[in-house]
Amino acid sequence: MWRNSEDRKKKLLQTLDANIGKYMIMFDTETTGLKKDDQIVELAGKKYRIEKDANSIYEFLETDTFHAYIKPPFAMDSGVIAIHGITNEFLEDKFTEEEISPQIEAFFGDADLLCAYNINFDIKMLMRLYERTGMPIPFVLSEEEKQLDVLIYARDLVSSKETKSHKQEDVCKAMGLEDGVKFHSAIDDIEACFRLFKIFVKQYQDMETLDYSKLPTPMIYQNGIAYWEKGKIKRIYVNTDKGGFYYDIIKKEWNVKDASDSMKNYNVPALIKAAFQAVCVSDEEAFVKAVRKDLN
Incomplete structure (x- = not known):
């Protein structure tokens, strides 16, 4: 998380x-x-x-x-x-x-x-x-x-x-x-x-300021951002060369799809910035609106 x-x-x-x-x-x-x-x-x-x-x-x-x-x-x-x-x-x-x-x-x-x-x-x-x-x-x-x-x-x-x-x-x-x-x-x-x-x-x-620059930055695949919903679960998946990540809309948190992996292993701020740029937004709220809007 x-x-x-x-x-x-x-x-x-x-x-x-x-x-x-x-x-x-x-x-x-x-x-x-x-x-x-x-x-x-x-x-x-x-x-x-x-x-x-x-x-x-x-x-x-x-x-x-x-x-x-x-x-x-x-x-x-x-x-x-x-x-x-x-x-x-x-x-x-x-x-x-x-x-x-x-x-x-x-x-x-x-x-x-x-x-x-x-x-x-x-x-x-x-x-x-x-x-x-x-x-x-x-x-x-x-x-x-x-x-x-x-x-x-x-x-x-x-x-x-x-x-x-x-x-x-x-x-x-x-x-x-x-x-x-x-x-x-x-x-x-x-x-x-x-x-x-x-x-x-x-x-x-x-709060300690962490240095994420030394961690690998996942590269988002083309068309690698998709919305998924099931019951009360609402997520935006981001598919990369390092595996799948997702943003939990309800909990307002980012997670790695593979439960055996950890978000601590990656340059998450850089990944999120790239995801925002891919849909031309600058924050999480706008990110959710932009991705869900593409479904309509």
């Missing part, structure tokens, strides 16, 4: 270095559901100023907190309520989106970075709130390079053998970080996310 840890390390640390003295908001949402027309019923955020001490250790100094419950224009069903415990009755006297929007705009307006666990979902929900209320969209909501996803770091640094799943709750419990946290409470989920984030940043800082 191999994940592009060095690339993620480089991107994360470069992003943090570029924002020393600036502000990162870690945030979370609880919602009426997962569909496009669902809305946020709890929004929480903590603002941190990013610093670096004399020993080059990153520090995140909390400067502000936002926490609000929001009354939606429709009732939630019991299944959703069972997940986060926020009832329709509890929300009856809470602010609507329009009423709370000035406070949201003021809090998020000066952020330089956003951080969350599985951030794409929370970004979509917050973006739709901005659109419905007519607020101007802050650049951190529309600029992907300004958004840090702790789920990606968890998948990268916590093995599937160590945790039941890569849901935030399971990763926290696997790492012994769940004390005092009520999961599926937006304000508590931020605390859980922050605990994980600090550890992952330190792990990336301490």
Whole structure:
């Protein structure tokens, strides 16, 4: 198994270095559901100023907190309520989106970075709130390079053998970080996310940089990239002069097809770069889209 840890390390640390003295908001949402027309019923955020001490250790100094419950224009069903415990009755006297929007705009307006666990979902929900209320969209909501996803770091640094799943709750419990946290409470989920984030940043800082240049680079055969799917297994196979390799789309990791072989024997970054170049992309997400698009 191999994940592009060095690339993620480089991107994360470069992003943090570029924002020393600036502000990162870690945030979370609880919602009426997962569909496009669902809305946020709890929004929480903590603002941190990013610093670096004399020993080059990153520090995140909390400067502000936002926490609000929001009354939606429709009732939630019991299944959703069972997940986060926020009832329709509890929300009856809470602010609507329009009423709370000035406070949201003021809090998020000066952020330089956003951080969350599985951030794409929370970004979509917050973006739709901005659109419905007519607020101007802050650049951190529309600029992907300004958004840090702790789920990606968890998948990268916590093995599937160590945790039941890569849901935030399971990763926290696997790492012994769940004390005092009520999961599926937006304000508590931020605390859980922050605990994980600090550890992952330190792990990336301490990670040894490997010299892959001394290892053989597999050469991809012409038309040697193909998508394969069976049940819940989804892979992209890359056939080379050193044998078969594949990218596991679900687990987001690279593997060698021959179980008796090891990814440690090859210049994997060079192989991945060649695979990306073969389909004219620069990252894993675009790689998956490009290969699967060829099937249509």
